[in-house]
Each structure stands twice: as structure tokens, then as C-alpha cells.
Amino acid sequence: MTDGIFLGVDGGGTKTEFVCIDVSGTVIARAVTGTTYHLQVGIDEAVRRLEQGIVAVCGDLGIMPAALDHSFFGLPAYGEDSVVDPQLDAACARLLGHDRYTCGNDMICGWAGSLGCEDGINIVAGTGSIGYGERDGRSARAGGWGEIFSDEGSAYWIAVQGLALFARMSDGRAPKDILHERIGEALSLRHDLELCERIMGTDRMSRGEIAGLAGVVSKAAAEGDRGAAAILNAAAEELAAIAFALRKHLGFPDGVPVSISWSGGVLSQEPLVRRPLLEALEEKAFRFVEPRFAPGHGAALYARKLGIERRKPTSDLGG
Secondary structure, three states: OOOOEEEEEEEOOOEEEEEEEEOOOOEEEEEEEEOOOHHHHOHHHHHHHHHHHHHHHHHHHOOOHHHOOEEEEEEOOOOOOOOHHHHHHHHHHHHHOOOOEEEEEOHHHHHHHHHOOOOEEEEEEOOOEEEEEEEOOEEEEEOOOOOOOOOOOOHHHHHHHHHHHHHHHHHOOOOOOHHHHHHHHHHOOOOOOHHHHHHHOOOOOOHHHHHOOHHHHHHHHHOOOHHHHHHHHHHHHHHHHHHHHHHHHOOOOOOOOEEEEEEOHHHHHOHHHHHHHHHHHOOOOEEEOOOOOOHHHHHHHHHHHHHHHHHOOHHHHOO
């Protein structure tokens, strides 16, 4: 084992990033593959992409996986399926060839990056959404129950709300506004009902492709579409609710400022969601922290944290 090389894997809903750092925290290798969201691509494909990324970063460094000090795999939906989780865990062991690794949910990557592994809350709003926080060794999550009935405030959720508004506009249940035209243009619809084929037909759009339509909703809102703007405001309200729930779960005392940060494309790139979210939180004793590192780097920092803790004698850990 080479001392001081740590691998972090951030398995997002659109892509998976592999980041290696040295003991000082400096990035020394990086690679990107497609999403490892097993509910979208299947377990076999998710594992193949994990292998592809590990091979890439180890190849860049001229090492074998056995040389990695510790690795953290932040995987989408990990911790939510008692059948799938052991399969993913075993696959990571096989790819590395040793047991110096930890698997967890990708929400940890956003928190570890944004807050540098310090106590506080991180709200993730990318393809999906979730919140995660830690306080004095305790951890909690909120949201992130999946796109079918949750992931409120995410790009996928925003897109679906936009598609629903398109349908209402087409029917006359809502006034036809800019969003109707923008979605028609984005999907090159010959007629409105063709939307059903695009979303649910044989060659249906993927989860990531649907999430990409959130940008269309945002553009329509910026152009003055009130319905689209209401969707973005609702997204901010949903994400604020996640923050409030986490504050309560973690037992932060009233009036004590809680560090809160964010990650994911919606909050990083969409001020029409981020601004009302921060406004909803600013009077509730939250202290806003600009994200310090990207989630991939955060995964590597968390791997370093776990690796250092692993080396400590049992007596130093209170055992």
C-alpha cells in the first residue's frame, strides 16, 4: 500500500466522478464516467462504470488499486435496498482487491465537499434532490426518496412540473404562456400529444434527459412566464423544508447558527431557485457557506477522513 492516496467516487444521477487526492488534499487524478444510478442503468452497468473509473485514475497515477490507502464510494440510492446494497459493496471489494473502502450514499459527497467534512447541512439539488447533515458525530438525511414520488426541488422534479403545466396549457386548463412554446421547441414536437410518445413511448427519454428540461422551465421563467416562475419558487420551498427537517433531526438548538451549503446543478447554476431558498432560510439562524469543494473532491476528502480514522489505535477512538 502506498501511503496517502485516497479515492473518492461521487456517483451522481447524470455522471460519476472519480477523484484521487494525496494526504494534503491536493487532487492528483480525476476521471468521469456515466451515471452509476443502478435503478437507471442496472447493477452490471453501474459496476462496469465503477471499474472504468478506477482503472482510469489508477492508470494516470501508475498504480494498482491495492495502492489506494482508502476509498469512499458515494453511490446513488445506496442504503435504500437491502438486496442491492450488498451486491454493490461486494463489487467495490472485488474491483479494489482489498477492504480499505467504505460505501455510502452520494449525498455524503455533497456535504463533505461543500462543508469540508465539518458539522452542518448540505442540500443537494441536481438530477435528484436530498439533504444531509452531521452534528457531533450524528448524521441525518431528508428527502431523496426517488423521482417517482419524491426528489422535490430537483431538476427532474422541476421538469416534470413543467411538463404538467405544458399539458394544462395545451388543454386550456391554464393560460397558454411562454413555457408551452419553449417545451415544444426543445422537443421538436409536431403536435402537443407527441409529448406522450417522447416521455413514455418506446424510445422514451431517460431520467437525465427529462431532468435536462428543467433548463427550459428556467428559461421560460426568466422570460416572464408566471407559471414557470411559480414552479421554481415551489422548488425553493421544498428544498427549504428539507433544511428545516434536518435542523430538527440533528437537534441544533434554537437560535444557534447552523452552517448550510449546497451542491448540484439546480442550486449551483439557477439563481431563481437558490435566491428564494436562501431568503427562506436567512431569518432562521442558518449561516450560508459557499461550497468549498465539488462533490467529487468531497468524496475524496471523506475517504481521507475515514482512512486516517482507520489507522488510529483503538484507544484513541474511545474503544
